[in-house]
Amino acid sequence: MIELSQVSKRFGDETAVDAISLKVPNGKFCALVGTSGCGKSTTLRMINRLIERSSGDIILDGQAIEAYDPVKLRRRIGYVIQSTGLFPHWTVARNIGLVPRLLKWSAEDVQARVEELMGLLGLPIEEFAHKYPHQLSGGQAQRVGVARALAADPDILLMDEPFGALDPITRVKLQDELAGLQARLHKTVVFVTHDMDEALKLADHLVVMRDGQIVQQGTPLALLQRPKDPFVESLLGGLERGLKQAALSRVKDHMSSLGPTLPSQYRIAADCSLRQALSVMLRDHTDRLTVVDQHDVPIGELSLRRVVKEAQLEKGATRDA
Template sequence: MTPTPMIELSHVSRLFDNAVAVDDISLQINSGELCVIVGTSGCGKSTTLRLLNKLISCSSGNIRIDGEDIAGLDAKLLRRRMGYAIQNTGLFPHWSVERNIGVVPTLLGWSPEKIKARVHELLELLSLPYAEFAHKFPSQLSGGQAQRVGVARALAGDPDILLMDEPFGALDPITRDSLQNELLRIQSQINKTIVFVTHDIDEALKLATRIVVMDKGRIVQHDTPANLLDRPVNEFVQSLLGQNERGLKRASLEPVKTHMQALSGDLPEHSVNVDDTLRQAMSLMYWHRTDILCVRDAENHAVGLLPMRALLDSPTA
């Protein structure tokens, strides 16, 4: 079955005065994909994102959303069909969390009862209990909580497309990792088409269904995380991936359960979770100076063994 394209860019360019920010790019993003655009500062990734919801317009080329050319669409109406989450959240400081989340549904003409139910649903989905957070103001939230509210607001109108521009970039590593996991959990439930911009290749590899690598306004490579690591097209992509760490990054894409072996003999002293990655398993082996781990499920039952030789069976570039 042929995937359904939700977003199509055809020979799109954007110039600012005489400077080329986006240079003749063509791209298709299918419905339900989590597409991450990654590259160094100034490569055109955020400009590309803003072209999708007409915050800026194309200098040439065309963009189609769900088969419709956006050139003929009203920009405000188009934006109400898309969620948009940014690094600094953009929350209105004098509005409560509930009012911030409800702004797009209000513009869409939803009833107060429907808006309240949607706010409640999203806060619970993002692990922010309604009774505790709905009536707080942005200044009363931690950075991670505020970012969650920003994501909830982007999802409030139930858009088919969610645009995210460095949404976790200003957060500390622990909060950032937590929100990445939260996004993956939510996406597994709501299956939106997400376009996510980041300069962090590890974030891209963790989140993406497919990755778009940009450099100097052009698309250098567009592929799955595994294929990107296995077959980078040039030295720039290799450098972005971290030349000497590609093996570790590749191991981070594979769960332990794909390489574990049947239980036999005495159980090893140290354990790894069945859903952990091979990279996490390698770290535990190094830390505990062991060449075999017990694999346990969510209920802590032993379900298999992971010897070092099984890790070495993992495919490499």
């Protein structure tokens, strides 16, 4: 559990972060979103005390962060940055094993952990263990960065625009892998990004910041349905908000069972999002899709009417809540 209450940071006369309060429960993924200079990175770096805050409290697992030695605190918190910050004079294996070595693990334990993490992040050991950072592609380097952050199995992971410098295809791939990792590892993650799609895709809890203040926070769905002001709305994609919301729902949660009518010749996988289903309908000029499982066996169907109605239902549901 990470808890920030009334936290501010002033650099001289400039207020970078202005009295923000925020809670990230254990195992949850929190994304800080905003334009450049809105104070989101500063907020992140106050948590591992790379920057000391000017006022307010930051509480980690029930203890104020001043109670921890900053060095020991940082060894308990994974940290990933956009430029990777890998040590250019160390091999991939040595980079990943850094924090366990700092914690004085035995050489065998470090070795075993490095191999485990390289497996977890899809970096074949024979191919990558002895490479140097400059020999890696951007995506590979960032995988190493994530592996290094996870090395001592920290409960908390801080990520500062980790995929910001990658090409779109690699970025989406790494986002998917991070989502998969999070589903297995349940870390408490604070993730800074200016890419709203990335935030919507990964976060349980979304925090929109502007000029050092929190404008709005809540689940992605809640924000999409009720953006507080035009700034949040434009950040969420303006008119495309409906599509982004559809992207949050899975086809399998909204399909109806196979009816007596002839199934549609157009198919969609149950794991796809409603947004993808809409796209397929537009592409193939149809208002009905057959939903198939991973073995291509029909298991239900989805109609355009139903997609639209589901959106209405959800709107009603949040209104009631």
